[in-house]
Amino acid sequence: MNRTLVVLTLAACMAQTGAPIVVLLGGIIGAELAPSPGLATLPVALMILGTAASTIPASFIMRRFGRRKGFLFAASYAVVAGLLAAFAVQTAAFWLLCTATFLIGSHNAFVQQYRFAVAESVPAARLGRSLSVLMLAGVVAAYLGPKTATLLQDLVPSAVYAGSFLGLSVLMAGAGMVLSFYVPDSCDSEVDDRGGRSLWQIAQQLDFKIAIVASVAAWSIMSLLMTATPVAMHHLDQFSMIDTAWVIQSHIMAMFLPSLVSGLLLDRVGPLRMITAGAGILIVCLGVAFAGRHLMHYWWALVLLGIGWNFMYLGGTALLTRTYEANERFKVQACNDFIVFAMQAVAALSSGFFLFSFGWSWLVYLSAGVLIVPLALVGYKQLALKGLKA
Numbered sequence: 001m002n003r004t005l006v007v008l009t010l011a012a013c014m015a016q017t018g019a020p021i022v023v024l025l026g027g028i029i030g031a032e033l034a035p036s037p038g039l040a041t042l043p044v045a046l047m048i049l050g051t052a053a054s055t056i057p058a059s060f061i062m063r064r065f066g067r068r069k070g071f072l073f074a075a076s077y078a079v080v081a082g083l084l085a086a087f088a089v090q091t092a093a094f095w096l097l098c099t100a101t102f103l104i105g106s107h108n109a110f111v112q113q114y115r116f117a118v119a120e121s122v123p124a125a126r127l128g129r130s131l132s133v134l135m136l137a138g139v140v141a142a143y144l145g146p147k148t149a150t151l152l153q154d155l156v157p158s159a160v161y162a163g164s165f166l167g168l169s170v171l172m173a174g175a176g177m178v179l180s181f182y183v184p185d186s187c188d189s190e191v192d193d194r195g196g197r198s199l200w201q202i203a204q205q206l207d208f209k210i211a212i213v214a215s216v217a218a219w220s221i222m223s224l225l226m227t228a229t230p231v232a233m234h235h236l237d238q239f240s241m242i243d244t245a246w247v248i249q250s251h252i253m254a255m256f257l258p259s260l261v262s263g264l265l266l267d268r269v270g271p272l273r274m275i276t277a278g279a280g281i282l283i284v285c286l287g288v289a290f291a292g293r294h295l296m297h298y299w300w301a302l303v304l305l306g307i308g309w310n311f312m313y314l315g316g317t318a319l320l321t322r323t324y325e326a327n328e329r330f331k332v333q334a335c336n337d338f339i340v341f342a343m344q345a346v347a348a349l350s351s352g353f354f355l356f357s358f359g360w361s362w363l364v365y366l367s368a369g370v371l372i373v374p375l376a377l378v379g380y381k382q383l384a385l386k387g388l389k390a
Contacts, residue, residue: 004121005130007182008114011071012137013144014175015111018078018104020145020252021168022047024245025161026101027231027352033094040235041352043101044227048348050105051112052341058109059334067117068182074110075176077103082169090159100165107172109337116333117184119321125267127318132263135314138256144171146249150241196328199335206381208332211320214275214374215340218312221282221367223347225289225305226251228355228363229298236355237293247298254306262314271319272378278311279375282367290364312374 026043034040061070085100087093115131122130148167155163202208230248233239266274285304288297324332354362 002121003183005118005133007178008118009134009137011075011175011178011182012111012114012134013140014171014178015075015078015107015114016138016141017145017148017171018082018168019047019108020142020248021149021164022101022104023226023252024146024149024230024248025164027227028234028241028244029089029097029161030094031231031235033092033097035094038353038356039094040231040356041227041348043098045345045348045351046098047101047105047108048223048227048341049345050102051108052105052338052345053102054106054109055112055337055341056334058113059330059337062113063330067113067184068179070110070113071179071182072176074107075172075179078107078172079169079176081107082165082167082172085165085168086156086159086162089162089165090156104168109341112337112341113333115317116329119317120326120329127321128263128266128314130263131314131317132259132261132266135256135259135263135310138259139253142249142252142256145252146245150245196325196331199331202324202328202332203335205323206377206384207319208323210272210275210374210377210381211316211323212336212339213377214278214312214316214319215336216343217370217374218278218282218309218316219340219344220347220370222255222305222309223344224351224354224363224367224370225285226302227348227351228360229302231352232293232355232360233298239295239298243295247295247302250299251302251306254303255309256306258307258310259314262310266314266318271315271322272381274311274315275319275374276378278308278313278315279371279378281308281311282371286364286368286371290361293360 023044026047027041030043031037031040034042058070058074061073081100081103084103085097088096088100115134118130118134119127148171149161149164152163152167153161155166230244233247234241234244262274281304285301285308288304289301291297320332320336350366351363354366
């Protein structure tokens, strides 16, 4: 196991806690502070929008100053974002809270680059297993984030949940300390990133389209359902905060725990079959979500959602790395992440509106519609491969 993988995995254990904390608390706090119910999930949506808006700047900073400086810079302002969120909760400032969650999301755009730094540091034969090890950090973050949020929610007596965001700042500071030991591999600085094909030429590849669409579907469906779940459970269906936290925590663990085996599966069956398997799991997830709104319906739906996301996202990431040369990496990675997280932001922004305006079932219908596209492209690819063999 190389140094890059070890350092970035340890850093990710803390750096990835921002999203679970905001997902757990953003909608609940938003429901109390927002000027209208339809804006309750806006803090969560703006976190995702922050990720989408920062993907291209993050890639530019990495190319201009190197990955190490980019990672440390992001960790530094994530600490500030946590403090800002705590202050916003204490002063009941909804729009300041939205600003803070946007910055937390912006930090996530840099964290998403961890997987590319790892991919560039290992041989192709070990790519699946190495990405899986990195994604296992999400298991730690899935436990550490919600646990920190609930343990520290009463730390500030005058403002429930302000302490949760103070804890987030401590975790981001810890990630920054670990990242100070990150040393980019020599190939990271030796490759000339100028030249290469245009994005338009690269985008003509069917594998490129499948990779992006698979990741878009995985993140969008996950965002539609995950963003709405805390509000639907705690605010509409009157489940306790403990039950709500358990479902979200289980979901986030289900997003990353399959990485114990999904990397090996990826190396064995390839990206296309991983994407297909993930889509199949998501179909079952939607069936459970549609069947009812009891506690175990929520739990099973969110757990299956996490597993399906893992398979589709891992398959999409691996497939994307086959579509570009070393000197084309930054522009392709930036393009991929911008499209993926922009669409995820749209899904998150739509989530609260559809939940309050039309109900939970409409979120399931929308998710089913999104899933049709990657399945159609993968089916087309498989038919094309069969035609070539014939």
